[in-house]
Amino acid sequence: MKSISTYHRALVLLFIYDIASTARCQSVQAPAVPPAIAAAPTPAPPPPLNITAILQKAGQFTTLIRLLKSTQLDERINAQLNNSNAGLTLFAPSDNAFSSLQPGTLNKLTNQQHVTLLQFHVIPTLITLSQFQTVSNPLSTQAGDSGDGHYPLNVTTAGTQVNISTGLVNTTVTGTVYSDSQLAVYQVDKVLLPLGIFRPTVPAPPAKAEKNASAPSEGPSLTTLDSAGVSSGVEWESLLAFPFAVSVSLFVMEFLNPLGSLFEVEN
Numbered sequence: 001m002k003s004i005s006t007y008h009r010a011l012v013l014l015f016i017y018d019i020a021s022t023a024r025c026q027s028v029q030a031p032a033v034p035p036a037i038a039a040a041p042t043p044a045p046p047p048p049l050n051i052t053a054i055l056q057k058a059g060q061f062t063t064l065i066r067l068l069k070s071t072q073l074d075e076r077i078n079a080q081l082n083n084s085n086a087g088l089t090l091f092a093p094s095d096n097a098f099s100s101l102q103p104g105t106l107n108k109l110t111n112q113q114h115v116t117l118l119q120f121h122v123i124p125t126l127i128t129l130s131q132f133q134t135v136s137n138p139l140s141t142q143a144g145d146s147g148d149g150h151y152p153l154n155v156t157t158a159g160t161q162v163n164i165s166t167g168l169v170n171t172t173v174t175g176t177v178y179s180d181s182q183l184a185v186y187q188v189d190k191v192l193l194p195l196g197i198f199r200p201t202v203p204a205p206p207a208k209a210e211k212n213a214s215a216p217s218e219g220p221s222l223t224t225l226d227s228a229g230v231s232s233g234v235e236w237e238s239l240l241a242f243p244f245a246v247s248v249s250l251f252v253m254e255f256l257n258p259l260g261s262l263f264e265v266e267n
């Protein structure tokens with residue numbers, strides 16, 4: 001009997017101790033609870049990104065902005081940013097980049113080529129500066145087919161330097177205009193000219209009188225440059241220069257044309 005009552009007393013003591021410590025716990029926790037609740041207001045969703053506003057703020061992309069608007073790619077990019085989780089990377093040619101193009105380069109392009117040229121500057125994923133070190137070439141741009149002779153865009157890096165090559169243009173990322181978890185905008189000081197639009201197609205030199213179907217069609221001048229290097233540099237340049245001169249002269253007028261003709265792209 002004695003042992004039982006001792007046992008009961010022990011139980012009662014335990015019970016009281018338990019209640020007391022629970023209460024102590026609650027009284028310790030109690031002050032922490034209201035602030036925790038009060039400190040969690042529903043986070044406001046971030047405002048949708050606006051590529052035009054971002055470029056405008058940076059101040060040296062007026063030509064790019066004009067092109068984005070005339071092709072309505074600005075709206076498409078904004079919608080993409082709002083609707084996709086993959087993010088987006090834009091190589092933004094500065095006004096200097098556009099003004100150092102051969103005169104008329106843009107004006108000789110069709111409306112669709114304007115769209116494609118801009119899409120070539122857009123990668124439909126977010127690539128941070130450090131991720132450039134591990135991306136595999138060629139990058140996939142929104143211009144599509146990244147195969148040789150079409151829309152390949154290659155990057156090489158050394159430290160923080162990011163070099164870009166299109167096969168026609170070599171340039172370097174000169175600054176980060178904007179960067180968050182969804183969008184990266186990098187300044188480039190050359191327009192990235194894709195082979196798919198600007199590659200010299202039928203070489204003009206009289207030596208090549210007729211196209212032979214069995215002749216290499218994948219830009220023989222490029223292949224020659226790769227394998228022969230410096231020795232063929234002069235020939236390479238002249239092959240490039242001729243079509244550029246022709247295309248440039250055709251270009252200016254269409255570009256100075258206001259938006260009217262460009263809207264046809266969307267039809």
Ligand SMILES: *[C@@H]1O[C@H](CO)[C@@H](O)[C@H](O)[C@H]1NC(C)=O
Pocket residue numbers: 050051052053056078
């Ligand atoms: C984006 O920004 C530009 C320039 O500030 C403005 O004109 C345009 O209305 C904005 N677009 C949207 C969808 O807010």
Ligand SMILES: *[C@@H]1O[C@H](CO)[C@@H](O)[C@H](O)[C@H]1NC(C)=O
Pocket residue numbers: 048079082083
């Ligand atoms: C962004 O996407 C959300 C949800 O998909 C949609 O409700 C909203 O209207 C979109 N905003 C814009 C500016 O497109």
Ligand SMILES: *[C@@H]1O[C@H](CO)[C@@H](O)[C@H](O)[C@H]1NC(C)=O
Pocket residue numbers: 156157158161163170172
């Ligand atoms: C990048 O380009 C610069 C200038 O053309 C060149 O000096 C440098 O070696 C290049 N770096 C890489 C990693 O390609």
Ligand SMILES: *[C@@H]1O[C@H](CO)[C@@H](O)[C@H](O)[C@H]1NC(C)=O
Pocket residue numbers: 137138148152153154165166167168
């Ligand atoms: C890009 O890189 C790929 C793979 O290294 C190579 O095959 C291709 O020739 C390169 N193209 C250009 C334009 O540099």
Ligand SMILES: *[C@@H]1O[C@H](CO)[C@@H](O)[C@H](O)[C@H]1NC(C)=O
Pocket residue numbers: 165167168169170225
């Ligand atoms: C771009 O750089 C590559 C590798 O350095 C070189 O072979 C090629 O001639 C350059 N192309 C132009 C258009 O400068």
Ligand SMILES: *[C@@H]1O[C@H](CO)[C@@H](O)[C@H](O)[C@H]1NC(C)=O
Pocket residue numbers: 210211212213214
């Ligand atoms: C094209 O090349 C093939 C093989 O080299 C030759 O048989 C053919 O006659 C050539 N055609 C022309 C039009 O030169």
